[in-house]
Amino acid sequence: MHVLYNILAVILVVLATPAFIMRLIREKGFGQRLAQSFGFLPNEDVELVAKKDCIWLHAASVGEIVAASPIIKEMRRTFPNKPVLVSVVTATGYAMAKRIITDADSIIFFPLDLPLISYGVVKRIRPSVFLMVETELWPNFLRAMSHFSIPVMMVNGRISDKSVERYRYLGSILKGMLDTVDKFCMQSTIDAQYVIRLGANPNRVVVTGNTKFDQNYTSVTVEEKNILFKQMGFAETFPVLVAGSTHKGEEEILLTALKKIKKRFPNTKVIIAPRDIMRVDELIELASSFGFLALRRTELLKINNNNHDIVLLDTIGELGKIYSVGTIVYVGGSLVAHGGHNILEPAAHGKPILVGPHMFNFKDTYALFSKREACMTVTDETTLTEKIVYILDHEEVRLQMSRETLKIIEENGGAARNSMIYLQEILQ
Template structure:
């Protein structure tokens, strides 16, 4: 199965990934770093602080996973102040976000493409103490390289979507290998725990720890910060301010239709749009012109030192700011939910005590949505008419707006602690898998995972090699060991004689 998988991976890389990378290198400044690192071109100085130093490696794919990673890294630093921490990301957005909000990391890199020799190179050069994928970042060749070196793996903030449940079945034996490589599954909810168990994970390895996004603090905003944001966006006296975060194509059109209705009743209203991909800002600006709205770009407004123009539509074309930008909103719409994408993180606006509106597709964040909707903090709408009605009702009813905001914040406070619980399981796992690194004073032996119930095991071949090495080079070779070494020495002479004869026949 690995042969088929690797053949397909190489075909996809050659036909699609490499041309795409080259295109982005030409069009996007700084993308060459991602291409170089993803293809295995890590420079020594980029990993000098973590390579071969028993680092704790935590990996999140994109911006959302990096947000979940942030509180985990803070807790790891508290629990293991002397251990180097490596953070990796797949996307440019995730990498830049990590640079902004994870100051505790000793090194931040791009994750390798899942090509056998590339993954092997990364793991061999870094040799982490443990690997911690966030959510469901499992890659076959990478985990295979991890497994061969007996490095423990602990999934944190685990989440399995309904789509993933159907997709992973087609990996057959590869999926089983990946699951067997993971020693701990720390899942966000009981639903995710059931999903991973249904997919074949050992129930003894599964734990429900909660969602670490409840613990994020990078987006905290002081009253002074809030005033600065409003000044920088030119919305000091505007009401209502509607913030739409992580929007996708076609959702902006719905938002402009809604905004047209809102502004009839509230001439000072503002619409702040933060597209999921900041590069779409120009596209959305052109759409705004079709609705006769002038739009301001966050990046350009930051360059102005004096008073800002009062743009009715504001576009957030910067990376890593959405979590804080939510604070300026009077009502928040979270995108990816009016289309069949599965929604986005509703906890960031909830942390700012905001009333939240979403579309009907929230499968990827079903648990967060369930918590917020249960207390009336988050309302689901199905179309532009319903969105218009809810926005008008919320901004026109101070009591409801404040109640929804207070309920949002209460949910956040009640569900914090996932990062701390995850680190407790990390400490337990490292206690089980970290043993004395030497059997004899002069003989280093890697026997991680040997004592981890249900975890990986040292391969028989490796165990034999290590045992023989100990006999040959250890200072205290027993009498039986000398006999065994003598027999092996005789076999070596026979082997040497056979090789010489074969060469003579040539």
Template sequence: MYWFYNICLVAYWILQIPVLIYRLIFEEGFYDRLKQSAGVMPTPTLEKIAYRNAIWIHAASVGEIVAASPIARELKRRYPNEMVVVSVVTATGHRMAQRIIPEADGHIFFPFDLPVITSRIVRIVSPKVIILVETELWPNFLRFAWNQKIPVMMMNGRISDRSMKRYLLINRYTSRMLTQINRFCMQSAVDARYIISMGAKKDRVTVTGNTKYDQIYAEVTEEEKKELRREFHFEDTYPVLVAGSTHGGEEEILLHTFKKVCAKYPKARMILAVREITRAPAVKFLVRRAGFSVIRRTEMKNTEEDLSPQVLILSLIPL
């Protein structure tokens, strides 16, 4: 079965070549990200984490990084001399990891799940244990860890109804992967039941809740709130709606609702934080088409556009 997966994976990346070229030209920082995912780490990172038997935490993107933060923080508190490496898939996840998991000794991009690349990076990191946040199941990565006798744990495990239906289609393959994971810490009893039905051994499954609720967020003072309002050119007298981590298709619903809000509160404002920052230009076009004035936060200092827009798009994760 692995040979079929690898053929499909190679075919996928061949088909992605035009997209990769486009992103290399137009997306800032994509070259460095692509190079890391292809197995070539920056020299400073390599010198810091190579062959140090790190605790490797893998979290795909922003949501998983938020869930991973309390885990990394507690590990460094209990085992201050252990090296912790955090890997991500997306650029936004990488920036978020650097921001909210400063305790980690290294932040890297997860390697493409091709045997030669995966084996190279796993050998370099040489982890003593691997922690997968939520449901990051990469066949070659898990297989190589299993062959190297590296313990693997799933933390904050979650299986949606939609994912469950997909996994059941390849249940024979999925159950084999799950035997390579030593412990499953699931968010709820439903998630535990799902992972067991997918092939996980019952005695390896525990319900531990959602680690996102263990996250410690900084409090925002009244003065900081006033400073943000000044920066965004928002007045104190009207309501501000905040929509965070929006996906494609959700902005249309939000804009339709915002029209109703504006009918009652004409000076209302909305802040949109899109989940994928690369979608910001498209979302800006969508907002304009809906009839609202709009600006991206990154454009506010160098623009002649309306500096008191009805909709503000957050298109940058500050560090």
């Protein structure tokens, strides 16, 4: 089975070669990323951590980096003398890591999961421990870790319903990967049950909670918040709606609702943060077709304008702070069947939260917030409009939702610290 996996991996890399070449031509910085993916890591980055008993933490993309942020802060407190290496897969994850992971000694792109590449990179760095955020299971890489007797720990572990079914097809490869992991620190009891069902040793599985409850990189002062309002051209505006991590098909629903909301609240302004910032030009045209003027966030930093209706966030790593200026927040990927996105970032600012019915990737936090009426579920533009108008018309509802979100955040903190307790055990 492992041989078959490697054959398929090589075939996929070969098939992807034309795409790699096109991206090398068109995409600035892709050459550096590609070189690192093939194991050619910059000496200046590697020298800081290689063979120095570093802690290597791997977080694939933006969401995992957010979860990793409080873990690394606790790591620094617990192991102040150990170098920290962070690896990512995506360019957006790399940009986010550079922005919010200030305690890392080195940030690199994760190597492709091919035998010689994985073995070579692990041999060169030789960390004291490898931490993977959520569910980053890579057969060849974990086999290399096992070869060099390097302990492996899963932190903020999460297994989606789809992943449970998908992983079953890996057969003996999955069993080999799970046997490599010394400790599974899972977000919830459900996640723990899932990973055990997949074949993890129950004695190695613990529930530590969700580290995203601990994140504080999005904190803003009153002064910073006022600056954001001014930069957006929204000074003394009410209400401001923030739609975070939206996907294709959701913006039409939002803009349809906005036309109705403006009849009741004519000064309504909206900030839309598309999950894919490459869609910003498309959304400017879409907004115009609805009769709205939409401007880029980066454009507003250069001009003084307050005649626009919509700000389109075209920067990486800012959304967590931008949530602070919203009166109400809609979290995207949920009115379409994508599975939703992280609701803890707006919750950390005490915001009333709206989501669609498709929150299966964040089922536990969604269930918790819904049960305590800290977030509301909408199904289409009609219910989206009705819920927003209802919250805006009833200040006591808005304040109660705000209090409840902050209370939930406070009650569920401590996952990062819990993870460090188990990391200490492994390293000892």
